[in-house]
Amino acid sequence: MQAAAGDSLAANLISVTPQTLKIGPGGSLEPTTTQLPTSLTVGRLRLMVKQLFGLDPPLQHLSIRVYKDSVPTLLDDDMATIGYYGALDGAEVYINEAKA
Secondary structure: OHHHHHHHHHHOEEEEEEEEOOOOOOOOOOOOOEEEEOOOEHHHHHHHHHHHHOOOHHHEEEEEEOOOOOOOEEOOOOOOEOOOOOOOOOEEEEEEEOOO
16 A cells, blocks of 8 residues: 555656746756655745745745746745646746845
8 A cells, every 4th residue: 555655646746847036146047857746835845945045935936837838826825735726747936036
């Protein structure tokens, strides 16, 4: 049964490319793709962004673009999962810094 649980988690992993819209210390010009579970909450995603880019969660404006020709959707509910926002394999997460 443990294999089934592992298979279930693997089936829910999608490739997501986080992209910072800030260029400077902690910012990155070259996005890298990572695997995330669709069950990941926006709140946990904010903690990951803090670890990767050094941007505190209250200063983060996160949005997701599911399809290349779609408009990004604001990730505004920290309790919701990225799957709730329709995250699919190949989605892009945009990270912008709010003005303090």
